[in-house]
Amino acid sequence: MKRGRNKSKKDGGVSLLLSIIVVFGILGAVVFSVARKISTEMSASAIQNLSESLDLIECTIEAVLGKEAEFQRLMAQEIAIWTDPEEYVRTFQKSQTMVKISLIRTGETRGISNTNELFSEEGLDFSAGGTVDGLPVSKSYTNYMGTWAYTMKCPVEKEGEEIASLYIEYVYDSLDRALPNGFYNNRAMLYIMDAESERMVLKPKGMGERSAGHLNLEDFFRANDILDEGLREEVAASVRNGKNIMFNHDIRGRNSLIYMWSVNEGTIYLIGYVPIEAIQQEGNTVNQNILIVVAVMLVAFFLCCVLYYFNQRQQNKIRKEREQEREIHNRQLAEALQAAQIASNSKTTFLSNMSHDIRTPMNAVIGFTTLLSRDAENPEKVREYTKKIMASGQHLLSLINDILDVSKIESGKVVLSVEEFTLNDLVSSVDAIIRPMAGARKQKFHVDVTGIKHEYLLGDETRINQILINLLSNSVKYTQEGGNIWFRLIGMKQRSPQFEHIRIEVQDDGYGMTPEYLNIIFDAFTRAENSTTNKVQGTGLGMAITKNIVELMGGTIDVSSEVNKGTLFRVELELRIPEGQTNRRFWRENGISRILAVDNDEVICENIHLLMIDTGVEADTVSSVDKAMRILQENNVADKTYQLLLIDWNVADAEGIQKVKELRDMVPENMLVLLLADYDTGLDESILTGNTKVLTKPFFVSAFQEKIQEIRAEQNRGNTDAVTVANSLEGMHFLAAEDNEINAEILREILEIEGAGCEIVENGQLAVERFRDASEKEFDAILMDVQMPVMNGYNATRAIRALERKDAAEIPIIAMTANAFAEDEKEALDAGMNVHLAKPIDVELLKKVINQYVTRKD
């Protein structure tokens, strides 16, 4: 169809082009024929003009000659009157025309001239028989003045009898004055030729070029390359017969018109040439003007064509752009529709999942609550039911937290809280959470830290923790029992000295994922197996949250997975290194400048080495107990003594615990020996005596430092343990502002269980008033809800702090609110509250916080 349209378009273009060519062909032919016609007419007209001009010159010369003859006759008549004709001749002064007059009496051969010379007809040739007005005229000759001349002979008659002949010599130069000065703008050439001698006798002024052949007719022919014998004979015949001739001939590459114009019945000739272009100047101008007009019209036409072409091209371009835009819009609309449908489906699925996921724990809560009310008298059952209700509640809480996180991230409200943290704490906390989970599923949890140069870093520890927990808990969830989970923290090559480049790898050998699922794993509301009967439960938001947080931190996350082989998540983050983090002083104060590490794992050795660089402590590493022993023996010099021995528990596993003991026994008793183990329980107790302690893997300087501090503290305390004060709320009395009756009831019950009293008011205003009216130290702290009628928690706090009471500024105010975001915490602290606790209430956390802020009355 399209090809057909293109073809028809092409055909249309060809026919248009042919039409244009035809139109232009016709136009060109018309212009050419008009120009040719004009040229021909102008040429005929020009030749006519030339012929008329030559006629005019001819007539002028004939008139001059006629007047000369007439005047000579008059002179002859005058002479006839004179008694002494010779006297008349002698007294004659030459003029510009008549340069010499002579007289020969009839019957004599000699006479006299006005120059007082003897005169005879000798040298004058009248044989050609030429006459002017009846008077014989001689052949031309060069006279005594060095110029061309002719003589006319006139009889002098007296009383009817010829008494003498009057000879008057005329110069051709005199004709020049009667002729026009210039001929065809000096481009035409003209000579006056004596027909008898064929000599050029005069070149009138302004009559063209010099290279014309000035000598005679032969020279004229030769100079102008007229070599055609036929033509020359024809010309000669015409000259002999006194005819006018005109013919075309190329003279020096220019088409010219050669003319020979008979004067005085052929006794003299006007001879010359004129270039055709000179006589057709007007015709050429007209033709040129026609051509200019045609050219201008053509240019205008082509301009219009070009304009039309560009216009069309522009229109086509615009149309194409619009079509493309329309296509893009349609595609976008289709995509949007598809996305909306997918989103709708996702959300429907999500709601379905949520419905299931929320109902399940809710069902447990309600069910166990029912059971609780039935078995309230059985403490064993009550504890069991409450434990399960608590677990279900926790699960529900995590669901809600995830949903809130997603909504926050999607609305761009997540703010990273960047603070200094140690990788040690991070790994410890993750380990503490994941290891039990993995243990519960009989999975092995491996933690490796390699290549980390700085363990103190700046970042949002909570969020990083969230990432790790999400990834690791997923691994635990999606790995079969007895499987393996690897958690690797790898220090990469730094791109900038201010940033530690970390790669976190979470790998498992679990179920794995299909390639299709891998494509959508980071989309919200997706779950690996979309079945409400699936054993694995979750919101399907974890990975979306994880990815968003990673990207928020400027990092990257990718995943590779294979079904039934396992999954590998790889997160890369660049975290700023805080300035002045090293604590060399600690090591100096504790007298540690050199340690020996015994580890058969080269990676760990390298790790220890790297991490200890900044501490200023020299860390030597050996791969076996034997080597360690040898080194200890060789270095048993005071200044090279090791202050601490670090032994990997794997060495003990490999070489036998006895050997480790021997090694330990080699070192002095006051020297610390730390066993680097995956966990601090389950080790052979026989070795953990005296100065030998356990340091859990992975090795971190901070953990190392804490362990040393701990040991030193123990040593300082001696054998007496410090009395630990339990986080108890016993005997305390609180003012609580809580508008929700159930929450108020729960709070009251919890506090009562903990042995504390509580007075609850319904809003902030009442809380302010109650505190204002209370006696000093009546309340240990105020537990403040935020969203309340009449006056909210923030305003109430400000009002309390503003009260003119001594303890108004000091009394701890603890925010207890469902507004759990970081911004809410900030606002609470800004309002003057001491601490922010998110609902639901975590009793242990509450106790800890209260004990931290409340000074016991006793």
Add this chain to the structure above:
Amino acid sequence: MNRRLKNKRYIAISCLAGITALALTACGGGLTEDNVMTFEKENESVVTLFSPMEKTKPDVDNVARSASEKTVIMAEEKLGVTVDYITYTAEDYKDKTYDDIALDRARNDMDDLYLLNPDVIQTLAGEGKLMDLSGLDSAKNLRDVVKAANVVDGKLVAIPQEVVAYGLFVNKDMFDRYHLDLPETPEDFLECCRVFKENGIETPVGANRWWLETFVLAQAYADLYNGGNTEEEIAALNSGEKKYSDYMRPGFEFLQEMIDHGYIDAQKAYVSEAIDGEGADFLAQKTPIVMAYWSAANSETAYGNPDFNMLVIGFPSSRGQMPVMPMTGIAVGANAAHAEDAMRTLDIMVSDEALQVYAKTNKVISPSRNVSVDCIPALKPLNDRINENVFVLGSNAGMKLEQWGNTCIIVRMLLNGATVDECMAEFDRLQEDILMDSK
């Protein structure tokens, strides 16, 4: 986008309208409100120049004439005058010569400027028909030898545009073919001619009725002009102490010997015009030697483009190869109708600037001491002799007996059958006439 398109369209339409308006304006021009047209009569200054013109060849430019015309155009542009050319060429030997016509015209005050041969200059100057040009600015730049040759009775009567040097034009290839050295002396020359003749060259020397005199003059005055006693010897000639015939005899005898041996065709030469008679045979390599003037070696109308290795040498003489230098010149008629304009025109035509153009175009020796131009290789032998100051003047106004014209005429007598003695007698007669006149 559309607006831009519209703007383009408006611009294009405006352009079209502009072009149309311009075209219409151009077409409609030329009409004035006043219907009466008046024409001023042109009142131009005209100067007539009488000069020779050879027979014309189609599509061939005469370099010498072109060079002269350039100087004329220069004068016309600078002065606003128009120079009208009056010209004459003899059809054949029966016609009056150019010199005859020049004399007639000058005597009858027909023209303003004349290009004259040396004998005519001397004759007309003697008759007082030429203007004294020594006051012209350009006269100050002339070489001494040029001035000396054109001063008559203390008046500078003509100024040339080139120093004309005559020499022998030889076909070096033909000389080489017969293992001949270029001749230095008359004897050498005769020997060369003998060898050529023996080898089938019918007429070894091509000649015309004008330039054989150069042979004679070279031998006659080689010692006079190059012997270091020039002024005294000329004085002796002018006073009658010495005879011109004594100088001329060896040259005439030599010429006679050449004729007798058939090395020169006297009859043909007697009726031949310059180059017309001998040029064709020389260019066709039938004749190995001709005589001509310097510019003929540069001019396509003469020997400017031969098919052989051509050299121009001096005439053989007792003092070796001898260039002969007659001084042609442009003169102003004493009673010229436009004398003032003619003087100014001539001043421009022979100024250093004009002579530079002339010499460069025509590749000739300039009469101005301030102008020099490299010559073509063929002219080098002749030019070397001139640069060595070895030459014979073909005309000398200081000699009371005019040389160039008279020698030419007497050589023609020889060609026409007169004996050497008769020719010498003619010289003696002319010398006596002059002495009588001066007395």
